[in-house]
Amino acid sequence: MSAQSTLPPPTAAPDTRPRTGSRLLRRLAESPEAGVVIACVVVFAAIAANASTYASVGNLQVMGRDLAQVGILAIGESLVILTGGIDLSVGALAGLAGILAAWFNVNAGLPAPVAILFTLAVCAVVGIWHGTMVTKLNVPPFVITLVTFTTAQGLALAITGGTPINGIDPLFSNLSSFYIQRIPVPAIFFFGVALIAWFALERTYIGRQVYAVGGNKEAARLAGIPVARRITTTYVASALLAGVVGILVIGRMNVADPSVGGSGWELIAIAAAVVGGMSLFGGEGRIIGVAAGAILLEFIANGLLALHVSPYYQQVVQGVVLGVAILLDRLRASYFGRSRR
């Protein structure tokens, strides 16, 4: 045989196959998503046991609506993260989208569906702008989306002069306050978006090419994958989802409040993506994990309220959770020898 064998190292030999049970266990432990899902169950059970209102239908509905905000942002965010980028603008853009939709509707007198369409179009343009700057001029994603973050926040305040826009079309609040079988519509939006994203990433060529671009951009380029288009697509998707969130938010509050864009949602979205196993270096992570990550963060945030933890400590706890999640992920990765760099 030659000096360098094409055979893989002996450790990978399939003949040392343990029983199916322990194999399944190992598979579970190896998959980053399993940990988050288990954490969701444990956290929910633990808090529900200590706070009687936590598992009530009313509170679950509240959590469902919250999920529609941060969860949808997290899914958009994770698409960008998959390509090795980051989108800091999602929170501010969601805020601006809400203001724009209300402004088109109230101040410009457009019917609500048209206002929504216009708003989403603006968001798409913002996404195309991000993608173009990142792919054509090599602007670091952090910088270009930070520019949008600042501008969008300022624009939201400038358009409204700082005062909320009242009297929006009932369609907006209908979108947010309806229930289907006692499930709030926004939560259905979240699960729908998660399902579509999962399907697109796992089962379509475009999705698999996004993974390739994030995993090894040069390989993707040499393989003839339109790298710039794939990257731009993820920024557009992220911006569009931010627009959807903005529209859902004004419906929920029945008023377009310009301060929404400053509530730091982009950071929670990034946290959910990372907790869910997305690698910030790109090319790694799955939507299932991100969805579970968003749910976990919501369980904790809501649970702290239910347990009457002081608001000051709520943030501390959230930070600690993020830290522990990242630590566990790294330990797991190094234990299984899957260096993620």
Place this chain on the structure above:
Amino acid sequence: MAEPTSTPSRAVTARLRGVHKSYGPVRVLDLPELDLHGGQVIGVVGENGAGKSTLMGTLAGSVHRDGGDIEIDGVPLPPGSTEAAQRLGVALVSQEFPLVGQLSVAENLLLGRRPRVTRGRFLVDRSALKAEAEAMLADIGLSAKAIGGVHREVRSLPVPTRQMIEIAKAWGREPKLLILDEPTSALGPVEAAMVFGLARQVADRGGTVLFIGHRLDEVREISDRILVLRNGRLVADLTPEEATEARLIREMVGGEISHLAPPPVADPDAAPYLSLRGLTAAGLGPLDLDVHAGEIVGVAGLMGSGRSRLIHTVAGAQPATGGTMTLAGQPYRPHGPADGTAAGISLIPEDRKEQSLVLFAPIAANVTVAILRRISSRGLLSPGRQRAEGRKIAEGVRVRMQSVDQPVGSLSGGNQQRVVFGRAFATKPRLLLLDEPTRGVDVGAKAEIYELIDGAAAEGMAVLVASSELEELQLICHRIAVLRRGRVTAVLSGDEATKERIMTAAAGTTTESPVTVPNGAGQ
């Protein structure tokens, strides 16, 4: 082996007219006229920087040519589009295996395209993906089972397997023009023979293979026609009969490399300066090796044999897991590269752009970075002093520059490498560690770098140099240690160090009990 070049099927696969490419002021490719005919394996040889990679990149679309026309089978190829090149039937197997580690073998094999027999245009057809991936591996004679299934993540596979996957990937596109960029450098003889067979198959069915090789014997064996590039120009277009090894080397170099054998070691019987006993580290050892003051010891071996790892372990950049190292009789246990430099070791790493230089910073800042403490007074550094020291160091290694304030990135490859040497010498090291000291340096500059290394040894430094170029080691080294799977299989000195003996020791063609040390993936 080589068929006569005057076969009747002389259809032109690729027609190049006036193709050129420049990087800054340097014209790296300039081909007024070149036709690549079907049914042939065409060897391309040339020194580093001769324009081979640029030529391939231009054809494959990964390099955007500045001008000129390329036609593939009569269809014009737009510049700088890998997609267009692939559509026209150009496939490139490059040296750096552009694979996506996180994706499975099957997905890498079909990266950027869909299975031929598939149900959907947009949806991934997993069973078709798996079937076609397995068929592609089978096509090049590799069974999917042998690599642990096509669903394995590519990053868990060793380097040679990745190279074979890369080849299968190109092969699966059924290319009209198949470009192989040093495909055998990571492979053993068995796999190399497989690759040759594949190249021949492409030619037999009327396609063209462009075979870029470093090993001249290989190129001569496989090719029907051999092109020699020098400084971006086509300097010779030879039949295999004309292309003797001597002729090829003469055409490649365009003059003789003027370098004399290194002066003998002052005192070969003295105690060695660096002494390794039973040294082990990840993917390395156990091995024993001595280097004397004033001696240049080469480290040869195939890719992934542990050349770089040995250098890095001695430098302290990679932790040793066992054995002992002594420097001038003192035990030496580095916990990091800082311990290495403190002990008088200077490392010149493999990749000067990534690991050595701050390209946009001035030359002066680059050469003085290791001696900032020495040239500052009471912790304060005066810019004038830094420039003066910088100029002294740069002139000491004869960097051709306009001023020391010029960014290092504006220098040529050879000059950049001199800056790296200057920085290393400035620390007055006792042991110099070199990893691929002349990578990406043109031939003329090579000779000057050899002189710098000689000079260092003559001043009494011990030098350990790892290189993939055997000719280079034969030229500059007193002794050559050959590594195979992290162990020293031979130490050859002077006349013993023939190419054949080195390659035999490196490839381990002699019967030997299988080594249990994991082969590692070459990082």
